Amino acid sequence: MAFPHAKVEQDLLFAISPQSRWDAVIVLASDVKGIDNPTLEQCISQQQQMDARIGRETVLMVNQEVAGGRLVFAPVGNLQRDMDDVRRIADAAKQAVIMARDAGAVNPLLVLGALPDSLAFAQSLEVAYLAACQALWQPLEAREALNESEIEPVQSIGLYSTAPVDCDWLIAVEAGRRLARDLCGTEPERMSPPQFADYCEQAFAGSAVKVSVISDDAVLRRDYPLLHAVARASTHVERHQPRVIRLEYTGQGPIDNTLLLAGKGITFDTGGADLKTDGHMAGMSRDKGGAAAVAGFMLSLARYQPKGVKAIAEIGAVRNSIGSDAFVADEIIRSHAGVRVRIGNTDAEGRLVLADLLSHLREDAMQAESPSLFSVATLTGHAARAYGPYTAYVENGAARLANCGNALCELGDVWGDPGETSRLRCEDFDFVRPRSKADDTLSSNNGPSATTARGHQFPAAFLCIASGLDKHELSSEQPLPYTHVDIAGSGVEGGDWQHSKPSAAPVTALAARYMPKA
Template structure:
């Protein structure tokens, strides 16, 4: 699983010269006046006399005497407005590195102009590297069918900075992001549940992560009853049978944070008996983006080996198929936590999978040191409608009192992986209340979440009850912080779930928050 190595350069005079190993120089700056390297500014000035695009868009210039005889100037625009953030750097880096690749560069060097002295730009160089890797990634199917070195030819990216750059941390994060993109972005047969599990086992082979996979149908039916119900119509097809993947990491030293993560891995979502129609099924092979992000974050931990962190993840890899044995609305199914769930709509399947995973993780959390629970999912169209391309963090009372969501939002802004916080309200719990004595909770309404009031918040209330987390509020003897993370708006670039590149959100934010650099 190759991707461009991150290599720090502290001597710009040598790095930009033809004596270095770099074969293109990429300059990211607001304008030429912020570039403190005369050899670069001279080339840009001369080129501007014959190309009016200079300083307005990304431009490739012939640059005799510079590394690779190539200079790419990528203007990032003004950064002084209140709404400007480090994604301006990321956007320019994506365009520039693709231009460098297409020009034949295999080892480009990144240089930044002077940026505003604001915390939001403190990690600009690192964000530029991660953005470049995002732009250069090609789908797993393409890499397996074609020559990987032809379609992903860039071998390394130089980071020319006067400040220290932790390349090991960056590469650990990018390894996780790449795994997340592969798992999320791959078509439904290549990444059907058994093969999803196999890919995870291969990715974690030789690492400190303990991997276990549950494939036995009787065990899944008994221990993950809601998950198994979603998978019921797929169990008759061997290659589509469900899997639960458990990943465990334990860092050295005194544990300061125990992270418990549940990942929704719907490898294909037909909608089940409540079938998706009018073309809305296209792109539903990416409904495993939450599980992909959880696996990616765990790989970042495995690569970087942070001390004081323990992490346990459970991933439900399930195909929501349509067939004679499909589960249907009105069924009442008892969750792992013992809650009687009435099915409201079979296309609200992800929360059923997550509820059983969270219930198991709740058992792990009871005796854990400083536990925080998370569910990560491409769960609702409402999250995308409400927040656009931003990750939604929905906190319970304990998580909100700990500032869990706000901390992830704050650090996400600095790393180009932004989000917005929501809080659970009484209306969310009222929405899923039982309508009779026959059941304890309703899984969902039967309308689209995007047009349902509080459509991304009430599923978190359902998860709290169905997983038994409502027994661990702030007033209880064992409060547990729980944050539901909905990436339906942030999980792919441009909101195009069929063709857009998976973004690997929120791997970077989680890593920056819980995997501090050495």
């Protein structure tokens, strides 16, 4: 799983010279005057006199005075307005690195111009590197079918900085993001539940993360009854049979934080008996984005091995198929936590998978040091409608008191992986209340989440009830912080779930919050 590794350059004069190891220089700046190097400023200014595009759009210039004879100037625009953030630099880096690659560069150097003296831009160089890697990634199917070195030719990316840059941390984060993109973005047969599990086992082989996979149908039926119900119509097809993947990392020294993460891994979502129609099934192989992000974050931990952190992840890799044995609305299924769940709509399958995973993780959390629980999922169209390309963090009372969501949002802003927080309200619990004594909770309504009031908040209330986490509120003897993370809007670039690149959100935000640099 090769990708361009980051390497720091502190001597800019030599780094940009034709004698250096770099074969292109990429300059990201608001304007030419913000470039703190006479050679680069003169080269770009001279070209600007002949080319009116310079300073308005990303342009490649041929110049024998710089490394590789290639100079790319990518304007980042005005960064002084309240609305501007580090993604301006990320977007420019994506355009520039593709231009450099297409021109034949395999070892480009990134150079930043003057930036606002603000915490919001403190990680701009690192964000530019991660954005460049995002732009250069090619789908797993393409890498397996074609020559990987030809379609992903860039070998390394230089980062000019006079201040220290933790390249090991950056490389660990990008390794996790790359795994997340591979798992999320791969078509449903190549990344069916068994193959999803196999790919994880390969990715973590020989690492600091212990991997175990549950494949036995009887065990899944007994210990993950809601998850198994979703998979019921797929169990007779061997290559589609469900898997639960458990990943465990324990850092050295006293444990300061225990993270417990549940990942929704619907490898394909037909909607089940409540079948998706009118073309809405296209792109549903990416309904495993939450599980992919969880696995990616665990790989980042495995690569960097931070001290004082323990993390346990459970991933439900399941295909929601349609068939004679499909589960249907009105069924009442007892969850792992013993909660009687009435099925409202079979296309609200992800929360069923997550509920059983969370119930197991809840048991781990009760014995853990400083636990925080998370569920990560492409769960609702409402999250995308409400927040656009931002990750939605929905907190219970204990998580809100611990500032879980806000901390992730603040760090996400700095690292180009932004989000928005939501609060659980009484209406959310009322929405999934039982309508009779036959059941304890309702899984969903029958309307589209995007047009349902509080459509991304009430599923978190259901998850609290169905997993037993409602017994661990602030007023309980053992409160457990729980944050539901909905990446339906942030999981792919541009919102095209069939064709766009997976974003690997929120791997970077999680790493910034819970993977402290050495």
